[in-house]
Amino acid sequence: MSEKQKHATAYWKQNLKYLVILLSIWFAVSYGAGIFFKDALxxxxxxxxxxxxxxxxxxxxxxxxxxxxxxxxxMNKLDKKFGFNE
Structure with a gap:
């Protein structure tokens, strides 16, 4: 694998990590607080x-x-880190 491909792969791994974390937070708030824990709340x-x-x-x-x-x-910080910013 070339250096450019490794660079791009690392970028997308970090991007997917951010997505999983942020969507997990949203899921926890939407379903957890709104549905599962609504009786306690x-x-x-x-x-x-x-x-x-x-x-x-x-x-x-x-x-x-x-x-x-x-x-x-x-993502703006990640773009700057990997040199993909404009």
């Missing part, structure tokens, strides 16, 4: 609404948008 109220309901309706969307910005930042 419903004991806590935010603005008069149960926390489990809030995560199912709003929280998972907010977390997803935040994760998009985190992914962009991580």
């Amino acid at each position: 419903n004991a806590i109220k935010i603005g008069g609404f149960p926390l489990g309901f809030w995560f199912a309706q709003q929280g998972s969307i907010y977390v997803f948008v935040i994760l998009i910005f985190v992914y962009v930042r991580l």
Whole structure:
């Protein structure tokens, strides 16, 4: 394998690592907080609404948008590290 291919392979491995971590966080928030742990979270109220309901309706969307910005930042750093930035 050439040096260029090793470089590209390392880049994509790191990219996939970021994707797995960020999607796991989103899954944990979306399904974990919104569905699996909703009964425990419903004991806590935010603005008069149960926390489990809030995560199912709003929280998972907010977390997803935040994760998009985190992914962009991580990828910009990764691009600079591997010399793929513009």
